[in-house]
Structure formats: C-alpha cells, structure tokens
Amino acid sequence: MNDEVSLCGEVIEALASWVSQQLQQHQWQCPKKLVLDPLGGDAGFRCYFRLNVQPGLLAVYAPPAVEKNHAFVALARHFIGQGVHAPEVVAVDFERGFLLLEDFGDRPLQDELTSESVDMLYGEVLLSLLRLQQSPLPEPEPGFELPIYDAQLLRQEMQLFDQWFVPQLLDYELDSAERTMLNDFYDQLTQVALQQPQVCVHRDFHSRNLMYREGQAPGVIDFQDAVLGPVTYDLVSLLRDCYVRWPRARVEQWALAYGTMVEDVGLVDDLCQQQWLQWFDWMGLQRHIKVLGIFARLWLRDGKSGYLNDLPLVIRYTLEVADSYPELAGFADWFRRTLIPLCEQQPWYLDYQLAGEGS
Structure with a gap:
C-alpha cells in the first residue's frame, strides 16, 4: 500500500x-x-x-x-x-x-439499476450529463484550469495498457512489430476522438460515481479529473460501464437517443447516426484500453485487488467493439490469439464472453 x-x-x-x-x-x-x-x-x-x-x-x-x-x-x-x-x-x-x-448518502446508482428501472434512471442521468456538457467552461482560477484532452493525453492513457496490463499483469514482452501495431491502433482511436465536438468531460461518469437520491436529480461525484474533450466520452462511460453491462441493442438505442438530444441543443450539427455510433464505439474502446492498464496498476502498484474481477467485462467490451470494425481486426485478432491464453492463466479470469451477464 x-x-x-x-x-x-x-x-x-x-x-x-x-x-x-x-x-x-x-x-x-x-x-x-x-x-x-x-x-x-x-x-x-x-x-x-x-x-x-x-x-x-x-x-x-x-x-x-x-x-x-x-x-x-x-x-x-x-x-x-x-x-x-x-x-x-x-x-x-x-x-x-x-x-x-x-453527503449524498450511500446508494450508488449501480445498486438501483434493474432491467425495469434502468430506462427511467438513465433518463435522469442523461439529463444531468446534458447540463454538464452544455455548461460553459469554468473560468480558470488559482490552482485550477480545465485541461484539454489532447492527442498526447489520449495516447498516454492508452499506453497504460502496454505498460501495466500486458507486461506486468500478463508477463508478456511485446516485440517491435507488436509495438508498431499498437501505435497504429492508438493513432486510429486518437484521430476519431479528436474529430468529435469538444465539451466538458467528467471523465469517470459511471454508476459508482452517480448517487441515487429519491425524488432528486442524481448526485454527481469524483469529477476532479474533468477535461475539455470528446462529446461521447461520458456517454460511453455510462452506457458501457465497467461494472454493469446491458445488451448491445439497448445500449445503441440509448446512445442514439442522446445523440438526438445533443443535436437538438446545438452541441452536434447534422447528426449522422452511423458516425455517432462509431464515435461512441471507438471512444469506448480508447477508454477500455486505458482501464485495462489502470485496473492492473491499481492491483500491482496500489494493492487494490477488487478491480481485477472487473477485467473480464472490460475485455469483453474491448473485443466486441474491435470485432465490429474491419479496420481494427488486426488488434482484435492479436488480442484474442496472444493475450486471451495468458488471461486464462490468471486467478481473476472468467470467460470474457459471459462477463457481465449477471450484472
């Protein structure tokens, strides 16, 4: 510790x-x-x-x-x-x-989510997200200025994957060809992130950082890492939550509904549903690659083992999205062929294809 x-x-x-x-x-x-x-x-x-x-x-x-x-x-x-x-x-x-x-109490949104309640609860949360994204940027003041989620920061986050998850948790040494492949992969995700309208981003907007308060708007906490960044970042953090999973069709329905909301208030012009979903998918992939590294680091550096149990769901998200885009096939094939056998040797591993089914 x-x-x-x-x-x-x-x-x-x-x-x-x-x-x-x-x-x-x-x-x-x-x-x-x-x-x-x-x-x-x-x-x-x-x-x-x-x-x-x-x-x-x-x-x-x-x-x-x-x-x-x-x-x-x-x-x-x-x-x-x-x-x-x-x-x-x-x-x-x-x-x-x-x-x-x-004190917002001790009822995180995660504990209140069911198949029956999720539409209503996410509806309230997405209204809060819209307010957050519509808000003008906070004025700089002593000790604080909102950072920009630029290419350097996006890549720095993804590199946690090849600094902590791959070499330290899985004990696998990347060769030069694999490093080149990963760098190209990071470039693809970074480019799509920077194409998006830039808004205030909470950066950890998920069910454990949203507090349920009956009859009130959800409480929003843990926002000290906020940045100016891609409009889909917080949306995918919520809808592809590392701690709870929903069917892909339902997630895409919510994502598109929110896309319509941000278009209506002028945050996005002439929304193309296909492009919006690609922004959403690839932003989630950037986040989940980062999270694989962070969860590994939380255990190896900080002694926090609980996050290891969430790795299979993050792996599932990663491969489901990468498999859906031909231009990401090289990464998906390498991950499945090279890393999954090493994951299977880990005490925390369960079949990633089943991860999140009971959440």
Missing part, C-alpha cells in the same frame, strides 16, 4: 479538530460528541468519513500532493451553478487536504 493511504490514520485527529471548528463557524447542528465514521475508499488516495450531523456531511482527507483538490472545489461550484447536482463544498483547507462536503 502507498504511504499516502497509511497517513490517513495519523491525520484523523487533526481532521476531526478542523471539522469541529468548521461546524461551529457555519453554525451546523451537531451532537455533543462528533463521530467520524470511516467509509470505503475509491481508486484514488482519498479517505472519507461520514459525520453524525444533520444535514449529512462528509469529512475528506485528500492528500494534496496526489489529489486534485483545487480542481474538485472549482468544478463542484461551477457544476452546481449550471444545475448539475454536485456536492456543496462547505469548507476546504487546501494546504492540509481537508474538505467538508455535502
């Missing part, structure tokens, strides 16, 4: 003292004895604590050396102003990495 995580225990007392001061300053109703109840972590280095106060609040320790706290605070305030239900930032100490946030 990283040192940043182990520091959490050392700062709890300081965090609790700071929280008490902030509650008094903001005249928040709280009990005589303040309790910080630790919650499960996420893929980052943040530590969360639920407070026994009303209305509910979370105390957060987000190590400033590794977490984008200025970006989180700036974006939270910006999104709220645009009608997106981001958590209110009650107080922040940037130097120590302490935050006091509105």
Whole structure:
C-alpha cells in the first residue's frame, strides 16, 4: 500500500479538530460528541468519513500532493451553478487536504439499476450529463484550469495498457512489430476522438460515481479529473460501464437517443447516426484500453485487488467493439490469439464472453 493511504490514520485527529471548528463557524447542528465514521475508499488516495450531523456531511482527507483538490472545489461550484447536482463544498483547507462536503448518502446508482428501472434512471442521468456538457467552461482560477484532452493525453492513457496490463499483469514482452501495431491502433482511436465536438468531460461518469437520491436529480461525484474533450466520452462511460453491462441493442438505442438530444441543443450539427455510433464505439474502446492498464496498476502498484474481477467485462467490451470494425481486426485478432491464453492463466479470469451477464 502507498504511504499516502497509511497517513490517513495519523491525520484523523487533526481532521476531526478542523471539522469541529468548521461546524461551529457555519453554525451546523451537531451532537455533543462528533463521530467520524470511516467509509470505503475509491481508486484514488482519498479517505472519507461520514459525520453524525444533520444535514449529512462528509469529512475528506485528500492528500494534496496526489489529489486534485483545487480542481474538485472549482468544478463542484461551477457544476452546481449550471444545475448539475454536485456536492456543496462547505469548507476546504487546501494546504492540509481537508474538505467538508455535502453527503449524498450511500446508494450508488449501480445498486438501483434493474432491467425495469434502468430506462427511467438513465433518463435522469442523461439529463444531468446534458447540463454538464452544455455548461460553459469554468473560468480558470488559482490552482485550477480545465485541461484539454489532447492527442498526447489520449495516447498516454492508452499506453497504460502496454505498460501495466500486458507486461506486468500478463508477463508478456511485446516485440517491435507488436509495438508498431499498437501505435497504429492508438493513432486510429486518437484521430476519431479528436474529430468529435469538444465539451466538458467528467471523465469517470459511471454508476459508482452517480448517487441515487429519491425524488432528486442524481448526485454527481469524483469529477476532479474533468477535461475539455470528446462529446461521447461520458456517454460511453455510462452506457458501457465497467461494472454493469446491458445488451448491445439497448445500449445503441440509448446512445442514439442522446445523440438526438445533443443535436437538438446545438452541441452536434447534422447528426449522422452511423458516425455517432462509431464515435461512441471507438471512444469506448480508447477508454477500455486505458482501464485495462489502470485496473492492473491499481492491483500491482496500489494493492487494490477488487478491480481485477472487473477485467473480464472490460475485455469483453474491448473485443466486441474491435470485432465490429474491419479496420481494427488486426488488434482484435492479436488480442484474442496472444493475450486471451495468458488471461486464462490468471486467478481473476472468467470467460470474457459471459462477463457481465449477471450484472
């Protein structure tokens, strides 16, 4: 485990003292004895604590050396102003990495999704996404300016696949011909990503980062990595979620419906359904290639093994899309011939063709 995580225990007392001061300053109703109840972590280095106060609040320790706290605070305030239900930032100490946030509860959208509920729930979420994408870009402020999802960043993300997933998790050494093939593949995906209209992108817009709140718009969290990037990125993050799978025909129906919505509000001109679906598919492929590397790194570098169980579904998405486009056949054939036999030797592996069927 990283040192940043182990520091959490050392700062709890300081965090609790700071929280008490902030509650008094903001005249928040709280009990005589303040309790910080630790919650499960996420893929980052943040530590969360639920407070026994009303209305509910979370105390957060987000190590400033590794977490984008200025970006989180700036974006939270910006999104709220645009009608997106981001958590209110009650107080922040940037130097120590302490935050006091509105508590959206403990019901992620993932836990509420069923075949019967998904149309309604995704409908609400897609309206929130549309507000996010329609919002003007946040003004630069000290410590934060919205980055651009440029070719360098897109490639850098995909290269996590050949830095972590292939050589370190699967213990396979790429030869020069394979590296050339992957570079050409990355170029194809990058080109299509940059063709798309560029909007504000949450960058991790999926069922674990959307909180269900009955009778209210979904709560949107974990947006500190937001960028200016392709219009289909957040859409495919939601509809081809790494943690839940829906039939391809249903996914394409939702994707096309959202395409009509973004055309109606002027984010896309003269929508061509075939092009929209290719943008959607190839953007998802870029994301899933990246995620294979990230999930491998979360285990090998950070000791977080839970994400390994999600790899088969990500592999399924990767091969389903690559198989659908003749120009990507070389990558798909290589992955199936070379990497799948190595995946089958891994303790986390299950038949990727069945992954997500029970989700």
